[in-house]
Amino acid sequence: MGKLDGRVVLVTGAARGQGEQEARLFAAEGAKVVLGDVLDDAGEALAKELGEDRAAYVRLDVTSEADWTAAVAAARERFGKIDGLVNNAGILRFNELVSTPLEEFQAIVSVNQTGCFLGIRTVAPEIAAAGGGTIVNTASYTGITGMAGVGAYAATKHAVLGLTKVAALELASKGIRVNAVCPGAIDTPMSNPEGVDPEATAELYRKLVPLGRIGRPEEVAALALFLTGEDSAYITGQPFVIDGGWLAGVSLF
Numbered sequence: 001m002g003k004l005d006g007r008v009v010l011v012t013g014a015a016r017g018q019g020e021q022e023a024r025l026f027a028a029e030g031a032k033v034v035l036g037d038v039l040d041d042a043g044e045a046l047a048k049e050l051g052e053d054r055a056a057y058v059r060l061d062v063t064s065e066a067d068w069t070a071a072v073a074a075a076r077e078r079f080g081k082i083d084g085l086v087n088n089a090g091i092l093r094f095n096e097l098v099s100t101p102l103e104e105f106q107a108i109v110s111v112n113q114t115g116c117f118l119g120i121r122t123v124a125p126e127i128a129a130a131g132g133g134t135i136v137n138t139a140s141y142t143g144i145t146g147m148a149g150v151g152a153y154a155a156t157k158h159a160v161l162g163l164t165k166v167a168a169l170e171l172a173s174k175g176i177r178v179n180a181v182c183p184g185a186i187d188t189p190m191s192n193p194e195g196v197d198p199e200a201t202a203e204l205y206r207k208l209v210p211l212g213r214i215g216r217p218e219e220v221a222a223l224a225l226f227l228t229g230e231d232s233a234y235i236t237g238q239p240f241v242i243d244g245g246w247l248a249g250v251s252l253f
């Protein structure tokens with residue numbers, strides 16, 4: 001018995017990183033998974049590996065209304081319904097606010113914030129039609145506190161938490177629970193940009209994070225599973241920080 005037997009869950013940004021691990025874990029727990037991304041080769045390869053009866057890849061640029069409509073139609077045709085959504089796709093850019101070009105700010109809003117809104121708006125009616133289910137949004141610890149150098153990103157992640165709370169209120173009567181994960185530093189391509197020395201990064205996290213290391217995408221996937229499955233049946237509208245203790249406070253020694 002899997003924790004997601006009988007469920008059909010759409011995961012955005014599923015070709016790599018946290019979305020990939022969410023797709024892998026959800027499939028292992030019995031769900032049919034619809035993998036949405038703009039990295040077609042990686043997404044298709046993952047769907048093939050998971051198996052045709054269990055996974056399907058759809059090209060889904062989360063900023064596109066037309067892509068969302070097509071993705072939902074493809075999921076319905078392939079698996080009959082959708083009763084879960086993980087809004088995971090996101091992008092990060094480093095810039096101080098006073099140096100951030102408008103196009104960069106708007107591009108980050110478009111993927112991280114508008115993408116999450118479009119996902120809720122398009123998929124929630126499908127989940128309601130299926131008799132209820134879950135939405136898990138991917139915010140960040142920068143959705144809860146500030147971090148210099150990522151102002152546009154932090155603004156969108158605060159917005160994702162606002163969307164999460166309002167959606168939880170508006171969708172509760174339809175049997176849809178909406179929660180958010182707020183990861184700290186997680187070991188994915190996003191947190192390992194080219195040119196950054198892995199040893200120096202590991203040393204940084206040893207000092208900064210109380211648990212002494214960067215997080216693993218599999219650990220975020222386990223939290224997303226909890227929020228998608230029945231173990232969290234009485235939880236909605238909440239942010240869940242998964243950061244190795246980083247936000248717990250300041251350590252002097």
Ligand SMILES: NC(=O)c1ccc[n+]([C@@H]2O[C@H](COP(=O)([O-])OP(=O)(O)OC[C@H]3O[C@@H](n4cnc5c(N)ncnc54)[C@H](O)[C@@H]3O)[C@@H](O)[C@H]2O)c1
Pocket residue numbers: 012013014015016017018019036037038039060061062063088089090091092111138139140141182183184185186187188189190191
């Ligand atoms: N890695 C971290 O330290 C960290 C920390 C906090 C929050 N997050 C959030 O976790 C989520 C997953 O990030 P990750 O760490 O796995 O990064 P990642 O860069 O490895 O993966 C992001 C995925 O999103 C996809 N994507 C980007 N733009 C898209 C679009 N317009 N439409 C569809 N897919 C798109 C990418 O192709 C990629 O597959 C993001 O929302 C990110 O903001 C990451």
